[in-house]
Amino acid sequence: MAGMRSTNLQSEVKQLPLIQLPSCSAGMQGAVQMRVKNPQTSADRLSQSKSMVLQDSDLPPRPLSRHRRNQSQHMSGAAGIEPLVELKGEHLNVAKISEGGKKQRKNWSSVWTVLTTDQLLLYKDKQETAFKPGGKTDVVQLCGAVIAWTSEKSSRKNVFQVTTNTGNEYLIQADNYSTASKWYDAIRKTVDASTRDNKGFPLQRSNSSEHLPRHSSLPGHGAASPNTKRQNPAHRRSINMFSSSKLKHSASDSADKNGVKNRLKKFMVRRPSMKTLQEKGIIKDRVFGCHLLTLCKREGTTIPKFVQMCLDAVEKRGLDADGIYRVSGNLATIQKLRFMVDEEEELDLDHSQWEDIHVLTGALKLFFRELPEPLFPFTSFHPLVEAVKIKESKVKLQTVKKLIQQLPPPNRDTMKLLFSHLHRVLAFSKKNLMSTQGMGIVFGPTLMWPELDTGNMAFNMVYQNQIVEFILIESREIFNISGK
Structure with missing residues (x-):
């Protein structure tokens, strides 16, 4: 009897199905699976081991830093910079003083000024808008331009100058300082943004890894290429060589300047007096302009x-x-x-x-x-x-x-x-x-x-x-x- 019971118990155990454990949480469902030890191929075991790794789509989203500098690193291009301010029209006093590097007569005129994302449009009249192509008196390209306040180019107050990359120079003035300051700030931001868009992304910090692929060391993403590892030290060496040559050049310049200063000091000590030059007739008093x-x-x-x-x-x-x-x-x-x-x-x-x-x-x-x-x-x-x-x-x-x-x-x-x-x-x-x-x-x-x-x-x-x-x-x- 005892022999028959043991034989029946073993046959019942062999017929029991596999039991799957429930997932730990609803959020982690499908992330971890129970693997029952059974004879399988190596490829099947490898696929089951990869299932233990969280994929990019399974990772929770990374919160953005509230710090302004860090927040700008998460945004690419000009979108991470200050938002552009488009001024849709106002009468300003504008004078074009140079075109292509050639100076022109300064003639002030009141024009209807419109600021876009990369241009400053100048119209003769408020009614002459972009719907009339011939109505624009001038188009100021702001990409690569330079803007600065000036008090030497005009006797008027609240004047700033815009110099384009083609050599055109404009003086812009408003009777009210707040109006002039508003336009100055808006044009400056537009110049910075348009110039940055055309010359590439801003430089990242050396310890930043925002542009690197996430989990690059994990399987399926590939390791860093060996060429990249070889380029970084060479790049550093080129920078070091450039900086060292720059330092040597500045040192030689300072030595030359010191030598010129010493020669000038010796000359000033040995120079003849004004009375001696007048007695020798080298310096003569004029009639016009003399006391x-x-x-x-x-x-x-x-x-x-x-x-x-x-x-x-x-x-x-x-x-x-x-x-x-x-x-x-x-x-x-x-x-x-x-x-x-x-x-x-x-x-x-x-x-x-x-x-x-x-x-x-x-x-x-x-x-x-x-x-x-x-x-x-x-x-x-x-x-x-x-x-x-x-x-x-x-x-x-x-x-x-x-x-x-x-x-x-x-x-x-x-x-x-x-x-x-x-x-x-x-x-x-x-x-x-x-x-x-x-x-x-x-x-x-x-x-x-x-x-x-x-x-x-x-x-x-x-x-x-x-x-x-x-x-x-x-x-x-x-x-x-x-x-x-």
Whole structure:
């Protein structure tokens, strides 16, 4: 009986089916399978072993980092950069100052400006939109462009410059700073984004692996290629070689600069003084641009010789020329005359090349404008302005006369000769059509100006003209000129 029971029990065990264990969780269902040891091929065992590895589709999604820098690494191209701001139209003042590297005349014009993803469209009018192809006045390509604020290219405020990669330069301006700043920021972001799109993705950090395939070391993804491993050290070596050569080059440059500095220092120590150069005649004092006191001291007079020669020549030609001292002479001829005077060449103002009387009057006015300190010294400017404000004519006359008498002899004597000459010019006012007011306008800013122009220029010019006009009217009393 015992033998029969054991035989029946063994037969029942052989007939029992395989029992499969339930999965641990619903999320991991199908990821792990029970393998019953049974005689199978090696290929079947390999396929069952691969089923133990989680595939890419089975992995839970990786959360993005909230850090701005890390978040940008998960995004490719320009999408990871700041979002572009498209401004759909506004009136701005635009001036094109260069085209293809060639400078152009700066002409400001109010244009309807539209910013796209890679261009700045300029329309003559708001109605001339992209629906009219001929309506665009200009298209500014922003890829590879440079944008910067500028205060040197224009006297206007809130001006920035856009330079394209083809050499075109534009000045853009808005009366409101907030408007100009808004457009500047938007164009700058567009320039950065469009340039980056055309030149590739931004450089990744050296320790970043965002662009590497995930689980590259796992079966089915393939290992890193040996070429890549060989390229990285070579790439590093090329960078090191470039940086080392750059360092050597900068070191040699610094050594050359130090050598140049040392030679310059030795030269500056051994250089002759200004007095020695003047005594040898290497450096000569000019006539135009020389201080009045220095020039008169060098010539041994109280009136510059050139001023005396000009006034004599003008009176010899005649004082009835139409617009005398108001009409400008030929500038090239005036500069030629100035060069001859500065080089101390023999000068004959009766020569035919100086026959135009306006050349002589223009050269005389240029002489007074080129003085480092005007004929009316800086110290007398404000006292004369206060004196001309006096309402009582006698007090005004005595105050102005006293101030002029206190001037240095070269200033006073040259002033006396000039105003006496101008007084004789006004005697022919019916023919030359010049008046005391016209003379004041011509000679006011020529004979006097403040040392520091901190006030209003128009305000100063009014008093400059009034002072010269008053001295012209009262020249006989102020300079004690005879009634001849």
